[in-house]
C-alpha cells in the first residue's frame with residue numbers, strides 16, 4: 001500500500017455500497033473511515049432505539065466492507081466524542097493526500113467536517129448524494145421563478161421526470177392523486193387480523209451494540225427490549241418485500257388511521273432503512289409500481305405510498321437544503337413554552353398521547369398521523385417552542401435524520417416556517433383523534449367538550465389557539481371555515497376557554 005492513501009469518509013446515514021464516495025475507490029491505497037461518536041447521541045438526548053439502529057447498521061456495514069477486503073479505519077464508541085476529533089486523529093495517523101465524502105444529511109455535520117478538513121489542511125472532495133431522485137441543484141431549478149412552493153406540483157414533475165405510474169405522458173388512472181380514497185378509519189372492531197410485519201431479531205453484532213447502548217447510554221429515554229429493525233441491506237430488502245406482499249394493498253385506505261397497541265397497522269417501517277441508505281428508494285418505488293401492475297395492490301394505495309417517497313421525502317429534503325441554516329431558528333407563531341415533561345416518560349392521563357408516546361419510547365416508531373396529529377398537534381396547540389419540539393423528534397425516532405425530521409416537525413407540524421411546508425397550520429380539536437382512532441373511547445376526557453372537568457385538552461387548546469392567532473390566521477383563506485366556527489363563540493365562552501387553557505398549560509408543565 002502507498003504511504004499516502006485517501007480517506008473515504010462514511011457517515012452513519014451513508015451505508016450504501018453504491019455510494020458516490022466509492023465511485024473511484026482504489027482498494028490498493030484508499031481507506032474507508034467511519035466513527036461512532038458520543039456527540040451524535042448527546043447533543044440531542046437521543047433515545048436508545050435510535051442510537052442502537054445507527055450503530056448496529058454501521059457495524060454491519062463495516063463488516064460488509066471488510067468482507068470485500070477493503071482497508072478500514074473504524075472507531076468504536078468511546079474513543080472520540082466528536083466527528084471532527086476522530087477525523088483529525090485519523091489524519092494524523094494515516095497522513096492521507098485527501099478526503100472524500102458524500103454530502104452530509106445534516107447541515108452542521110457538513111460544516112464540522114469541512115472545518116476539520118481546513119484544520120488538517122487537506123482537500124475535501126464532496127460528492128452528490130445519488131441516493132435521492134432529485135439533486136439539490138434540481139430542486140433549486142424547480143424553485144426558480146416560483147412565488148410559492150407546493151409539494152403537489154413538485155410531485156407531478158417527479159412523476160413526469162421518472163415515468164413512475166405514467167402512461168403516454170399521463171398519470172395512470174387519469175389523476176395524480178387519490179387522497180380522497182385514503183382517509184379511512186377502522187370501524188369499532190378495529191383493524192382486524194393481519195400478517196404482522198417481518199421482525200429482524202438481533203444477531204451477535206446487534207446484541208453487542210444493544211448491550212453497549214444499555215450500559216453507556218442508560219439514562220437515555222426508550223427501551224431496547226423489542227429491538228427488531230432491519231440493520232443490513234439484505235434485511236431492508238426483506239422488509240420491503242414483506243410490506244409489498246402483506247400491507248401495501250391496504251396502506252392507502254388506512255394510512256391516517258390509529259388504533260391502541262397497534263403501532264404498525266399497514267405502514268411499511270422502511271423509513272430508517274432508507275434514511276440510513278440501506279435501501280434505495282428507487283427499488284422501493286419500482287416494487288410498489290410492480291405490485292400495482294401485478295394486481296397485488298390497488299392504484300390508490302400504490303399511488304399514495306409512492307407519493308410519500310417520490311413526493312414528500314424528496315420535497316422535504318429540497319426544502320431543508322434550500323432554507324438551512326436559518327430554517328431551524330424559525331418561530332413564525334412565536335411559541336415559547338417548554339416541552340411538557342411527559343413527552344420523555346409517556347406518563348399522561350390523555351389516552352391518545354399515552355398510546356403514541358408509549359410506542360415511541362418502546363420501538364422508536366410512530367406513524368405519520370401519530371406524529372402529526374397527536375404528539376405534534378398537542379405541542380403546536382400548547383405553544384411549545386418549535387426548536388424544543390424539533391429536538392424531541394430528532395431524539396426519539398429511529399428514522400430521525402435532520403434533513404427529513406426538521407421540515408416535517410418545524411414546518412409541517414408546528415407551522416413555525418410560516419407556510420413554507422404547509423399551506424395552513426394542521427390544527428384540529430380532539431374530535432379529529434376521536435374520528436381516526438379508538439383512544440377517546442376509554443379516555444377520562446371528552447373530545448366534544450372544551451371547558452369543564454371533562455374537557456379534552458386538545459379541544460380546549462384548539463379553540464385557544466384560534467383565539468390567540470385569529471388576526472394572523474384571518475389572512476389565510478384556508479382557515480376561513482375554522483374561523484367561521486370560532487366567530488360563533490360569545491365572549492363568556494371565549495373567556496372560559498382561555499381560563500381552561502391556562503389551567504391545561506399549568507397542569508402539563510408539571511407532570512401527568
Ligand SMILES: Cc1cc2nc3c(=O)[nH]c(=O)nc-3n(C[C@H](O)[C@H](O)[C@H](O)COP(=O)(O)OP(=O)(O)OC[C@H]3O[C@@H](n4cnc5c(N)ncnc54)[C@H](O)[C@@H]3O)c2cc1C
Nearest residue numbers: 267268269270271308313367368371372399400405408409
Ligand atoms: C413531526 C414529524 C416528524 C417526522 N420525522 C421524520 C423523520 O425524522 N424521519 C423520517 O423518515 N420521516 C419523518 N416523518 C415522516 C413520516 O412520519 C415517517 O417517514 C413515517 O412515519 C415512517 O414510517 P414508515 O416507514 O412506516 O412510513 P410509511 O407510512 O410506510 O410511508 C412510506 C415512506 O414514505 C416516506 N414518508 C412518508 N411521509 C413522509 C414525510 N412526511 N416526509 C418524508 N418522508 C415521508 C418515508 O420514507 C416512509 O418510510 C415525520 C413526520 C412528522 C409529522
Ligand code: SF4
Nearest residue numbers: 350352430440443456
Ligand atoms: S379525549 Fe382528548 S385527550 Fe382523550 S384520547 Fe381523545 S383526543 Fe386524546
